Amino acid sequence: MSQHHNGxxxxxxxxxxxxxLQALLDVERTDATWPxxxxxxxxxxxxxxxxxxxxxxxxRVFAASPKSFADKAAYERAILDALKSADVDxxxxxxxxxxxxxxxxxxxxxxxVNIHPSLLPAFPGAHAVRDALxxxxxxxxxxxxxxxxxxxxxxxxxxxxxxINPDMTEEALLERIHHVExxxxxxxxxxxxxxx
Ligand code: GRF
Numbered sequence: 001m002s003q004h005h006n007g008x009x010x011x012x013x014x015x016x017x018x019x020x021l022q023a024l025l026d027v028e029r030t031d032a033t034w035p036x037x038x039x040x041x042x043x044x045x046x047x048x049x050x051x052x053x054x055x056x057x058x059x060r061v062f063a064a065s066p067k068s069f070a071d072k073a074a075y076e077r078a079i080l081d082a083l084k085s086a087d088v089d090x091x092x093x094x095x096x097x098x099x100x101x102x103x104x105x106x107x108x109x110x111x112x113v114n115i116h117p118s119l120l121p122a123f124p125g126a127h128a129v130r131d132a133l134x135x136x137x138x139x140x141x142x143x144x145x146x147x148x149x150x151x152x153x154x155x156x157x158x159x160x161x162x163x164i165n166p167d168m169t170e171e172a173l174l175e176r177i178h179h180v181e182x183x184x185x186x187x188x189x190x191x192x193x194x195x196x
Contacts, residue, residue: 008193011040011088013096018050020094020115023182024189025057034186035193040086042079044098060086066098076103083107089196092189093147097126100147112147113192115185117177119143119159124152129174132164139163140173142180144188158188 012021021041028034041054046063054061062082069075080103083091091104093114100112118128119141125131132140141161148154160180164173 008036008089008196009039009087010036010090010092010189010193011042011083011086012038013042013091013093014048014050014054015043015045015097016048016050016095018048018053018095019178020181020185021050022053023186024092024094025053025059027186027190029057035190036090040082040088042082042096044096050095072101073103076101080104080107090189090192091147092185094185099151100149102149105147105149110146113157113189114145114147114152114154115181116143116145116152117141117174117181119161120145120152120156128152129177130170133168133170133173137164140177142177142184144184157192158184160184 012024014021024038028036028038038059041051041059041061043051043061043063044066046065051061051063062079064078066072066075069078089111091108091112093112105112116128118132120143123131123140129140139161141159143159144157146154146157162176162180
């Protein structure tokens with residue numbers, strides 16, 4: 001249990017636009033009671049927009065394509081070195097489009113959290129919003145869960161439902177889901193850090 005503000009050190013993992021990264025950066029900047037410090041952004045996509053956000057906020061970045069390593073274990077060992085040297089306590093996945101392997105899972109047991117745009121176990125995988133629309137679901141949502149070796153499996157921490165209107169476009173649904181995510185993720189991460 002940390003009595004200090006900014007006690008727990010976070011790494012946020014990204015592959016894309018990084019709007020959830022931004023929500024975490026914003027809460028840290030504006031909320032004096034925030035119990036974490038974002039010390040590293042990790043990306044498998046060296047050109048993604050999330051990295052611009054990290055640089056803007058002057059957060060350290062580890063960005064490398066897994067293709068430049070011999071195999072996934074070597075890639076994750078390089079990430080682990082960066083995590084260790086930044087003294088990271090928690091891994092926060094925010095649009096990181098890659099499965100976490102045994103190297104990182106065993107180094108951070110029950111300390112890796114993910115956000116997914118559906119009410120898991122419904123619609124796992126990379127196209128959850130599109131899949132919910134294609135299935136003509138009347139409701140979808142957002143799930144925050146601990147990460148295990150599966151694709152969007154692992155214990156659910158919290159879920160928020162989002163209604164789907166019959167004539168809703170994918171763009172409109174994505175916008176509503178992002179809105180929910182940007183409130184939900186900082187809230188659940190805060191709870192994890194405070195209880196840690
Ligand atoms: C979010 O919808 C998240 O649920 C999913 O990937 C998306 C990332 O968006 N895992 P962003 O990069 O945070 O804007």
